[in-house]
Amino acid sequence: xxxxxxxxxxxxxxxxxxxxPCNHSTISGTDYIHWYRQLPSQGPEYVIHGLTSNVNxxxxxxxxxxxxxxxxxxxxxxxxxxxxxxxxxxxxxxxxGKFQFGAGTQVVVTP
Amino acid sequence: NAGVTxxxxxxxxxxxxxxxxxxxxxxNHNSMYWYRQDPGMGLRLIYYSASEGTTDxxxxxxxxxxxxxxxxxxxxxxxxxxxxxxSVYFCASSSxxxxxxxxxxxxxxxxxx
Numbered sequence: 434x435x436x437x438x439x440x441x442x443x444x445x446x447x448x449x450x451x452x453x454p455c456n457h458s459t460i461s462g463t464d465y466i467h468w469y470r471q472l473p474s475q476g477p478e479y480v481i482h483g484l485t486s487n488v489n490x491x492x493x494x495x496x497x498x499x500x501x502x503x504x505x506x507x508x509x510x511x512x513x514x515x516x517x518x519x520x521x522x523x524x525x526x527x528x529x530g531k532f533q534f535g536a537g538t539q540v541v542v543t544p
Numbered sequence: 545n546a547g548v549t550x551x552x553x554x555x556x557x558x559x560x561x562x563x564x565x566x567x568x569x570x571x572n573h574n575s576m577y578w579y580r581q582d583p584g585m586g587l588r589l590i591y592y593s594a595s596e597g598t599t600d601x602x603x604x605x606x607x608x609x610x611x612x613x614x615x616x617x618x619x620x621x622x623x624x625x626x627x628x629x630x631s632v633y634f635c636a637s638s639s640x641x642x643x644x645x646x647x648x649x650x651x652x653x654x655x656x657x
Contacts, residue, residue, distance in 0.1 A: 465642050476634050476648030477587065520586065529642040530575060530594045533603060534587040 437521045442539040451508040453538055455521030458502045463526040466497060468506050470517040471537070477520065480506065508540075516542045546570050550635050550649035557625045557656045565620040565652050567635030573647075574640035576618035577602075578610060580631040581651075587634060593618055595640055625656045 438456040445451040457466070468480040481488055481495045483504070488495045494507040508515055520537040548569045557563055569576065574595045579587040579602075589602030591610040599610050607629060609621045618637075622629060633652045638644035 463642075469646070476636070476651055477646070478648065479645040482643060482645075518586075524642050526642045529644075530577075530592045530600060531589065531602060532577065532592070532638075532646060533589050534579070536586045 437523060437535055439521050439538045444541045445511045447513060447542055447544050448510050451511045451540060453506040453519050454503065456503050457523055460501050460523055464523045466504050467522045467524050468495065469520045472517045511542045513542050516540055548635055548637055548647050548649035550652050552652060554653050559626060559656060561625050562623050565633055567649060568617045569637040571637060571647065573637035575638045577636040578620045579634045581634060582631050627656045630654060630656045
């Protein structure tokens with residue numbers, strides 16, 4: 434299974450952008466890149482996903498490198514509510530049911 | 545707007561006791577999942593069910609059994625609980641596709657003494 438590598442933690446000031454990197458050098462051509470986040474004492478929630486092109490939604494933007502070996506989740510203006518663990522996950526077309534989380538990145542937002 | 549509902553939310557067991565965690569979803573999803581999360585760790589997949597009538601092992605299936613009772617319900621059973629199974633358990637559901645978003649329940653906190 435293709436694996437992802439994320440930094441353990443990142444800090445940001447409130448209302449500043451946050452760029453969360455994810456390396457996935459063994460990604461295959463049909464793997465989708467998914468991002469989830471987990472607020473304290475809650476289950477994870479979906480943030481965004483993409484395949485090749487950059488994606489935007491109301492929560493965040495996903496920038497995917499041209500070779501797809503890395504991606505970056507961008508929170509445009511961090512709020513205190515964005516303090517959470519962010520998970521970058523690859524989902525394979527032929528084994529999509531095995532949706533496996535790694536350790537994720539703990540994002541700390543300071544006022 | 546229930547989404548994914550797990551019961552019970554809290555449970556304390558003694559070593560060797562058995563119990564079943566229940567999960568139900570009302571989104572007409574084909575696929576359902578059980579994860580465990582130990583303190584300070586990420587989620588680990590125990591079992592998943594791609595569709596009604598099928599179940600498959602995840603990363604950490606030992607010590608657990610599952611039943612996909614119908615399209616709505618997916619239960620997780622601990623036949624003989626061990627302290628190593630102390631964890632928070634999350635159920636999730638999604639549509640049956642690689643882009644399908646997972647929806648999670650609130651979690652069930654299990655302590656095995």
